[in-house]
Structure formats: C-alpha cells, structure tokens
Amino acid sequence: MAGARIRPSVVGVIDVHELTKRYGGKRAVDGLSFTVRPGRVTGFLGPNGAGKSTTMRMILGLDSPTSGRALIGGRPYGELRAPLRTVGSLLDAKGVHGGRSAHAHLAGLAAATGIARGRVDAVLETVGLDPATARKRAGGFSLGMGQRLGIAAALLGDPEVLILDEPVNGLDTEGIRWIRDLMRSLAAQGRTVFLSSHLMSEMELTADHLVVIGRGRLLADMPMREFIERHSTSRTLVRAAEERDAPRTRAVLESAGARVEPDARGGWLVEGLDAAAIGGLALAHGVALRELTPRLASLEDVYTAMAASSAEYTSERAGVAS
Amino acid sequence: MREFGRAVAFEWIKFRSLRSTVWTTLVTAVLPVPGAVFVAATESLQPDDTVLGGSLTIAVPALMLAAVVGVLVVSGEYGSGTTVTTFAAVPRRGTVLAAKAVLVAGLLYALALPSTAAAYLVGDALLDDGYAQGDPMPALLGVAAAFSVAGLLGLAVGTLIRHPAGAVTAVVAGLLLPSMLGPLFGDAERWVAGISPTAALEKLTQTSDATAEAVGSLGAWPSLLLVTGYTSLTLLAAGAALRTRDA
Numbered sequence: 001m002a003g004a005r006i007r008p009s010v011v012g013v014i015d016v017h018e019l020t021k022r023y024g025g026k027r028a029v030d031g032l033s034f035t036v037r038p039g040r041v042t043g044f045l046g047p048n049g050a051g052k053s054t055t056m057r058m059i060l061g062l063d064s065p066t067s068g069r070a071l072i073g074g075r076p077y078g079e080l081r082a083p084l085r086t087v088g089s090l091l092d093a094k095g096v097h098g099g100r101s102a103h104a105h106l107a108g109l110a111a112a113t114g115i116a117r118g119r120v121d122a123v124l125e126t127v128g129l130d131p132a133t134a135r136k137r138a139g140g141f142s143l144g145m146g147q148r149l150g151i152a153a154a155l156l157g158d159p160e161v162l163i164l165d166e167p168v169n170g171l172d173t174e175g176i177r178w179i180r181d182l183m184r185s186l187a188a189q190g191r192t193v194f195l196s197s198h199l200m201s202e203m204e205l206t207a208d209h210l211v212v213i214g215r216g217r218l219l220a221d222m223p224m225r226e227f228i229e230r231h232s233t234s235r236t237l238v239r240a241a242e243e244r245d246a247p248r249t250r251a252v253l254e255s256a257g258a259r260v261e262p263d264a265r266g267g268w269l270v271e272g273l274d275a276a277a278i279g280g281l282a283l284a285h286g287v288a289l290r291e292l293t294p295r296l297a298s299l300e301d302v303y304t305a306m307a308a309s310s311a312e313y314t315s316e317r318a319g320v321a322s
Numbered sequence: 323m324r325e326f327g328r329a330v331a332f333e334w335i336k337f338r339s340l341r342s343t344v345w346t347t348l349v350t351a352v353l354p355v356p357g358a359v360f361v362a363a364t365e366s367l368q369p370d371d372t373v374l375g376g377s378l379t380i381a382v383p384a385l386m387l388a389a390v391v392g393v394l395v396v397s398g399e400y401g402s403g404t405t406v407t408t409f410a411a412v413p414r415r416g417t418v419l420a421a422k423a424v425l426v427a428g429l430l431y432a433l434a435l436p437s438t439a440a441a442y443l444v445g446d447a448l449l450d451d452g453y454a455q456g457d458p459m460p461a462l463l464g465v466a467a468a469f470s471v472a473g474l475l476g477l478a479v480g481t482l483i484r485h486p487a488g489a490v491t492a493v494v495a496g497l498l499l500p501s502m503l504g505p506l507f508g509d510a511e512r513w514v515a516g517i518s519p520t521a522a523l524e525k526l527t528q529t530s531d532a533t534a535e536a537v538g539s540l541g542a543w544p545s546l547l548l549v550t551g552y553t554s555l556t557l558l559a560a561g562a563a564l565r566t567r568d569a
Binding site: 057061062063077079080083084087089091095096097098099101104105107108109111112113114153 | 324328329332334335336339340341342398402407409566568569
C-alpha cells in the first residue's frame with residue numbers, strides 16, 4: 001500500500017513521530033519526534049535511562065510503541081520486504097548465542113534474507129575477524145570481538161540505513177578509530193547512520209548532527225557545531241605575561257562585569273566578555289597579555305552542563321532501562 | 323512462500339550450529355534402539371505384552387526429550403538474547419514461529435520413524451517367541467507423529483514461558499505428571515493420565531501398560547488427535563503472545 005507512494009526523497013530517512021512508550025505509569029519515551037537523514041552521521045545522545053535504546057528498539061519493530069510511529073523510508077520496520085538489506089542494526093544486547101560460531105550466526109542471517117553466502121566472509125574481513133576465529137564459539141569472544149561481530153551482522157545486507165546502539169562499547173583505541181572511520185565513510189556514501197553513544201568525546205569526532213533526549217523527551221535536534229555553540233557559554237582563556245599581573249588582570253576584568261575563574265593549567269577563564277573586549281581592557285590598564293584564546297566548549301562540557309542544569313536527569317536515572 | 327523458505331533455512335542453520343539442540347535431538351532419535359536391546363536383555367517384559375510395545379518401552383522418555391528439543395529451539399534464543407537478531411531479520415513473528423514448528427515437527431518425524439522402526443526390528447529379533455506381535459503398521463507412523471507433536475508442544479510452552487529452565491521443567495512435568503499423579507485420582511485416573519502425550523504413545527505401541535483403567539478407553543488414534551488438538555491451541559496462543567509482546 002505504502003509502496004506506490006514512496007518517493008526517492010524518503011529512502012533511508014528515519015522518521016520518528018510523536019513516539020511514546022509507557023511501562024506501567026512511567027513514560028520511557030514521551031512524544032518523541034525527530035528525523036534522521038541520509039548522508040551524515042547522526043548521534044543519539046542522552047543519559048542512561050533517557051530512552052535511547054527503547055527508541056531504537058521501537059524503530060526496529062522490536063518493541064511496540066504505546067502511541068506514535070517510527071518509519072524507515074516511509075514504512076514501519078515490520079513491513080520492509082528484506083529488512084536486513086535495508087536496515088543494519090546493532091543493539092546494546094549483543095544478540096549472538098555464545099554457543100554458536102560467528103560464521104554460523106552470520107550464515108543464518110544471510111539465509112533469512114536471501115543474502116549471498118559470500119557476503120559472510122566479506123563482512124568478517126571488513127570487521128577484522130579472521131576465518132579461524134569466526135569458526136569458534138562466540139561465547140569466548142572478548143567484548144571488542146563481540147562488537148565487531150555485531151557490526152558485521154549490521155553490514156551483512158549492505159543496508160542503506162544503519163542503527164547502532166553504543167557501537168564503540170568495549171573497543172580499544174584502534175577499534176574506536178576504526179568505527180569512526182567506518183561510520184563516516186558509510187555516511188559519505190550517502191547512507192543513513194544513526195548511532196547512540198555515552199562517549200561524548202567520541203560523538204563529537206564522529207557525528208555531524210545530534211539528537212539529544214532526556215527522560216524520553218527531545219532536548220535538541222541540530223547540527224553538532226550549532227549545538228555546541230548554542231549551548232556553550234563561550235569563554236576565553238586569558239594569561240598575563242607577568243605572573244604578578246595576574247590578580248590585577250582578574251580585578252580589571254571583574255570590574256568590567258566578567259565572570260572570572262582560575263583555569264586548571266594557569267591563567268583565567270573569562271566569561272561575559274569576548275576576546276576583543278578583553279584585549280582592549282588589558283591595553284587600557286597597561287597589562288601585557290601572553291595568551292588570549294577563545295574556548296569553545298567540548299560536547300562533553302555542554303552536555304554535562306545541560307544534564308546538571310536540570311536535576312530531573314540525575315534524579316530519575318534509576319527508573320526505566322535506557 | 324520464498325520468505326517462508328528462507329525463514330526455515332534460517333532456523334535450520336541456527337538449529338545445527340548449537341550443540342544443545344543437535345545433541346538433544348540425536349539422543350532423542352537414538353534412545354529407542356538401545357532401549358529395545360535393554361528390555362530384551364533384562365527379560366523384563368510382562369508375559370501379556372506385545373513385541374511392539376516392549377521394544378518401544380524407552381520411547382516414552384525419548385518423547386520427553388523430543389519435547390525438550392522443541393523448548394530448546396526457542397528458549398535458547400530468549401536465554402541468549404538472540405530473539406532481537408531473529409526478529410530484526412524476520413519481523414513477522416508468526417513466520418518465525420511457523421518456521422520453527424516446521425523444522426521441529428519435520429526433523430522429529432524424520433528421525434523418530436526410522437528410529438522406532440529400528441527399535442521394533444531389534445526387539446523382534448531379540449525377544450523370545452511367545453509374545454503377541456502387535457501391529458507395527460500404521461502404528462509406527464503415529465508414534466513418529468507423536469514425537470513431532472511433543473516437539474511442537476515443547477516449542478509452544480517454550481515460547482510462552484521464555485525462560486529455558488522454567489520451560490523445560492514445565493513441559494517435562496506436563497508429560498510426566500499425569501501418569502505419576504493419575505493413580506491418586508482413583509477412578510478419574512484414566513482422565514488425568516489419558517490426556518498426556520505419553521498416553522497416546524503407549525496406546526499406539528499397543529503395550530499392555532496402556533489399560534483402559536490407567537489411560538482411558540479412548541483409542542490410540544483419537545488420543546493422538548486429542549494431543550494434537552491441544553498442542554495446536556497452545557501453539558496458537560504462543561503465536562499470539564509472540565506477536566503482542568516486546569522482543
């Protein structure tokens with residue numbers, strides 16, 4: 001029915017509309033609406049218990065929403081004809097039986113959707129699991145190897161859309177870099193990449209766009225750069241050339257209305273005045289400056305500030321699993 | 323149809339790539355033959371029993387293992403969290419359950435038929451003359467079908483209960499308890515013990531244990547039909563639960 005109405009513009013688009021999931025009286029996801037578009041990496045950010053995993057499970061048709069809908073390319077997941085060839089997914093719960101080999105796990109999935117068996121060896125090679133390891137029982141895999149197997153399964157059907165819950169979990173530095181490059185290259189090929197992570201520094205390096213939720217509600221849906229700029233209080237690092245000028249520098253800046261805090265590595269972090277104004281004040285008061293650096297907050301700073309500012313995030317953590 | 327064929331292929335690969343399902347199935351299939359040898363060697367057969375019934379004495383525990391095979395095919399997924407992967411690959415959950423049912427029933431039938439036939443031939447060769455023979459045909463076809471039905475009952479219970487140990491306990495209790503507790507019910511014993519799949523199996527094997535007092539006077543084939551009937555209903559309930567529950 002929906003088939004005839006699909007336009008190329010919605011292929012690969014994840015459309016979440018007024019999505020709500022209630023467990024008993026508790027809303028794990030509460031009227032959530034956002035769109036994930038192809039050609040870029042979209043990061044899904046939120047504290048534990050914010051509803052990220054529940055949202056992803058609803059998009060994948062694993063959990064049914066209390067109300068609202070989640071569509072992929074204009075259709076619910078359950079109506080996709082060969083779902084693994086459209087959407088590749090990796091959820092927090094590994095979804096691999098410990099008694100089964102990686103190879104058999106992938107061979108089963110290939111058979112389920114009519115994917116050529118040759119893809120199994122191809123994706124095993126892509127994720128760096130050697131053939132001997134792939135024939136061993138997955139129960140003996142390290143967290144990192146398990147994660148690579150999960151990503152191999154997600155890539156198996158060469159899908160247009162990738163939905164990955166915490167993909168860098170358990171990976172070492174090299175593995176994290178590998179995932180980052182992989183995600184960016186998949187997005188560059190025009191695919192839709194939607195991934196959640198609690199590692200905000202990692203997200204900052206990987207994602208182009210952010211969807212931020214807290215307590216099941218949308219907090220932000222915007223480009224990464226815009227999110228940081230909008231939510232960070234821009235600060236400037238100021239260092240006087242002479243150490244003895246430091247207290248006077250602070251006094252001058254504070255009398256001009258700035259908030260001044262000591263930086264951990266020396267100098268003052270100034271909020272409320274931009275670099276030009278600070279430079280002007282220093283010149284007027286005869287203070288020579290050694291450093292005057294505008295500091296854009298990292299995603300982590302912004303996120304921490306956001307989470308801390310609303311007590312509800314921290315107080316409600318215990319409730320529903322994410 | 324192609325979609326269903328793929329779902330069955332998926333289930334078959336999952337089945338044969340786990341030791342638990344493969345070994346339980348092999349033991350289920352092999353058990354009746356040494357059982358027949360054992361009965362002949364110990365000369366434990368009652369004088370009024372049949373060769374067919376005596377040879378298939380150990381088919382009753384094998385039938386319980388067949389039910390366990392059915393449980394394992396689904397509870398292994400719940401236990402390991404692979405239901406998520408399975409439903410992502412095959413979102414139509416009714417298709418998943420139907421594919422598992424075809425696999426379990428087909429496999430158990432294909433293994434139980436030669437296995438119980440071999441047990442009968444072994445028993446026939448080893449047992450002393452003087453026992454009534456019993457009619458192996460078409461009874462053995464029904465015996466093999468009982469294995470399929472027991473497997474399907476296990477599959478349905480495993481789907482409903484999800485927890486592996488809980489489901490195995492429930493299904494073994496369901497097969498074992500009616501005949502164990504039956505005598506406690508006095509005259510009602512035949513009604514309690516008679517509904518179990520093991521009762522249908524005993525009647526089909528024409529063993530002298532399957533008296534009307536113990537397992538009721540319902541014939542062998544109607545008994546098999548009864549068991550098939552409530553197994554089908556349990557499977558339908560399992561399918562409904564699977565569709566409405568979160569994975």
